[in-house]
Amino acid sequence: MSEEFKVEIVNPEKSFLSKEDVTEVVVPAFEGEMGILKDHISIISFLKSGVIKIFSKSGEENYYVEDGIVEFKNNNLSVLTSSIFNIKDIDKDKISELLKQAEENSKSNEITDQDKYLLDQKIDVLKTLN
Amino acid sequence: MATLDDLKKRIASVKSTQKITKAMKMVAAAKLRRAQENAEKGRPYSEKMNNIILNLSSGISDKENAPKLLSGTGEEKIHLCIVLTSDRGLCGGFNTNIIKKAKVYFKKISDEEKTLKIITVGSKGYDQLKRVYRDSIVERISFKDSKTINYLDAEKVGKMIIENFEKKKFDVCTIFYNKFKNVITQIPQEQQIIPLKTSEIEENSSDDNYEFEPDEDEILSNLLPKNISTQIFKAMLENSASEQGSRMSAMDSATRNAGEMVDKLTIEYNRSRQAAITKELIEIISGAESL
Numbered sequence: 001m002s003e004e005f006k007v008e009i010v011n012p013e014k015s016f017l018s019k020e021d022v023t024e025v026v027v028p029a030f031e032g033e034m035g036i037l038k039d040h041i042s043i044i045s046f047l048k049s050g051v052i053k054i055f056s057k058s059g060e061e062n063y064y065v066e067d068g069i070v071e072f073k074n075n076n077l078s079v080l081t082s083s084i085f086n087i088k089d090i091d092k093d094k095i096s097e098l099l100k101q102a103e104e105n106s107k108s109n110e111i112t113d114q115d116k117y118l119l120d121q122k123i124d125v126l127k128t129l130n
Numbered sequence: 131m132a133t134l135d136d137l138k139k140r141i142a143s144v145k146s147t148q149k150i151t152k153a154m155k156m157v158a159a160a161k162l163r164r165a166q167e168n169a170e171k172g173r174p175y176s177e178k179m180n181n182i183i184l185n186l187s188s189g190i191s192d193k194e195n196a197p198k199l200l201s202g203t204g205e206e207k208i209h210l211c212i213v214l215t216s217d218r219g220l221c222g223g224f225n226t227n228i229i230k231k232a233k234v235y236f237k238k239i240s241d242e243e244k245t246l247k248i249i250t251v252g253s254k255g256y257d258q259l260k261r262v263y264r265d266s267i268v269e270r271i272s273f274k275d276s277k278t279i280n281y282l283d284a285e286k287v288g289k290m291i292i293e294n295f296e297k298k299k300f301d302v303c304t305i306f307y308n309k310f311k312n313v314i315t316q317i318p319q320e321q322q323i324i325p326l327k328t329s330e331i332e333e334n335s336s337d338d339n340y341e342f343e344p345d346e347d348e349i350l351s352n353l354l355p356k357n358i359s360t361q362i363f364k365a366m367l368e369n370s371a372s373e374q375g376s377r378m379s380a381m382d383s384a385t386r387n388a389g390e391m392v393d394k395l396t397i398e399y400n401r402s403r404q405a406a407i408t409k410e411l412i413e414i415i416s417g418a419e420s421l
Contacts (some may be wrong), residue, residue, distance in 0.1 A: 010178060011364050012281040014171035031343055044182060045343040046352055068355060069213050071182050073340075082281055082356075 007054060009063070012082055017063075019056060025077055026053040027070050030123075042073045045093040046067040049122035051087065051129075052079065062087040064129065066122065087129070095099045134406070137399040140274075141302060141392060148388035154220065155381035162313070162374035166277065168365040171311060176364045179357055183326070185340060186350050199354040202325030203301045208245040210268075210291070210300035210324075211235065214307040214365055215255030216373045217274045222380030224308060224316065224373055225254045230276070231318035232306045234265065247300055251287065251366075279366050281359070289358030307365040308372035314379050316372035317377070323361050 007025055009017040025036045028050025036043075047068040054061045068081030085094070105111065106119040187200060213232050215225045239246050249269045250256040256270045272409070273283050275385055291303060303324035308316040 008174075012169070012172055012175045012284070012360060017176050017330045029343060034343075041341050042339060044186065044349060046349055069179075069182060069349075069356075071178070080175060080178055080182075082285070099401065130177040 001054045001089065003038050004056075005076040005077065007079070009024075009052075009079040009081065009084060011058070012081075012083055013113075016081075016084055021058070022054055022077075024053075024055040026051075027086065028052070028065070035039065036072055036077060038075055040072050043067065044071050046070070047079075048118050049125050051125065052084075054058070064090060095126055095129050099123065115117065134402060137395060137402065141395045141399065144388050144391050144395065148385055148392065151381045151384040151388060155378055155385060158374050158378040158381060162371065162378055164375050165279075165367070165371040166310070169371045170253075171309050172364060172367045176360050179353075179360050183350070183353060184356055186342075186346055186353070187326075197354055199324055199352040199358070200293070200326050200350065207302045208243065208247060208300040208302070210247045210249065210294070210303045212249045212251060212291070212303065212305040212362070213255045213259065213288070214305065215250065215252035216369070217259075217272055218373075219254060220380065221373050221377035224376035225252075225258060227316070227318045228306050228308055229255065229258045231320060232259075233305065235260075235306075235320055236266075249287075249291075249421065258385050277361075279370050281363055284363035284366055285359045287362050288355065291324070291362075292355045293359055296391050300324075305362065305365055307369045310368050310371040310375060313375040316376055319365075321361070321365070324360055326357070342416065385412075 003023050004021045007017070007019050007022045008015065023037070027034050027036065027045075027059070028047055029045045031045075031050055033050070034045070047065055047070055049066050050064075052063045052065055064085045064087055065079075065081045066083040068079055068084075071078045071079075101118055102122045106116060106123065111119070149169075166222065187196070203337050211232060215228055234379060236246055236248075245265045246263070248259065248263055248267045250259060251271045251273070252265060253270075253274070256267065256272075259267065271287060273279075276283055294300060295303070302322065304320055304322045306318065309319045311317055349369050
């Protein structure tokens with residue numbers, strides 16, 4: 001029996017990525033990293049900043065996301081996100097720029113605890129990438 | 131009767147107009163292809179978003195405590211209308227059709243004695259509405275500076291709407307835009323985005339038992355604001371494809387009309403030239419005969 005399922009990542013402008021031969025996906029879900037294998041129960045969750053890891057026969061791919069929704073149903077994984085970058089293509093300048101912005105945002109007093117929590121996560125992730 | 135010189139000038143001017151409209155048609159055709167591609171590429175996102183929201187909202191048992199963006203404020207006193215139009219003219223009935231549709235809705239609202247607030251996106255819509263509805267227009271937005279339609283612009287509009295909603299500045303929000311059917315046909319649409327119309331929810335079969343992390347309410351309240359931006363983005367994409375399509379067919383018929391006019395003027399020019407020659411000949415012949 002094959003252990004593969006389909007993953008699709010879409011952003012508002014286009015379908016970002018579509019792969020049929022995926023064996024495992026790790027997404028940074030709201031309550032912690034979540035690994036998804038074939039025949040996972042149907043689930044909807046939203047994402048915080050982090051790295052999506054996609055494992056397939058052709059190797060491993062890493063994508064950095066800032067936010068999004070993930071839905072898994074009938075062995076179809078859809079990730080909706082408005083900001084996604086392939087880690088291979090993202091350069092240091094971009095990361096430091098995002099990092100700076102996030103740090104500034106987290107310093108302002110007008111944000112809620114939840115936003116603060118998400119921003120701190122984002123800063124951590126960006127720091128590890130940098 | 132127009133002299134030969136006048137006719138010649140007119141033919142030249144119509145011909146140069148034709149050149150311009152032809153060029154505009156070509157440009158619109160090229161832009162249309164791109165806009166159409168973008169609209170198609172953007173579809174999966176909004177469709178998926180819609181699906182997830184449908185699944186979520188059908189799973190919510192406690193309708194009373196559902197997020198306000200879904201259930202509404204319980205009142206329907208203040209209506210916010212977002213009218214999406216183009217920034218440029220010369221695109222046939224494109225803007226007029228949206229405005230016409232919107233005005234019908236505006237009239238209905240004022241007949242019911244509810245308050246109307248308007249946000250115009252695109253300068254042409256503002257130009258057409260300002261005469262009658264100046265007092266109702268609360269905001270005008272234009273994306274003249276951005277070359278392509280991008281999600282950030284839509285997000286800006288979306289955030290503004292949600293901010294206003296949270297401040298309880300309106301109860302119902304409707305957007306007006308043109309849906310792209312094909313190059314010749316664009317259908318003006320009105321779509322209510324707040325509260326979200328749930329009448330389209332079909333009773334899904336019971337095998338859609340999702341696990342939610344965190345719970346439904348929290349996901350939903352996080353997702354709904356995003357959905358507003360997505361819907362606006364979708365409307366903007368459809369609108370831009372429609373605009374180019376509309377402009378293309380308008381410029382096509384303008385080019386054809388100019389061609390017909392050139393033909394007619396050329397015939398008239400040739401006739402009057404012939405008449406002048408005949409007249410001269412008659413004068414010469416009758417002069418010779420009298421000798």
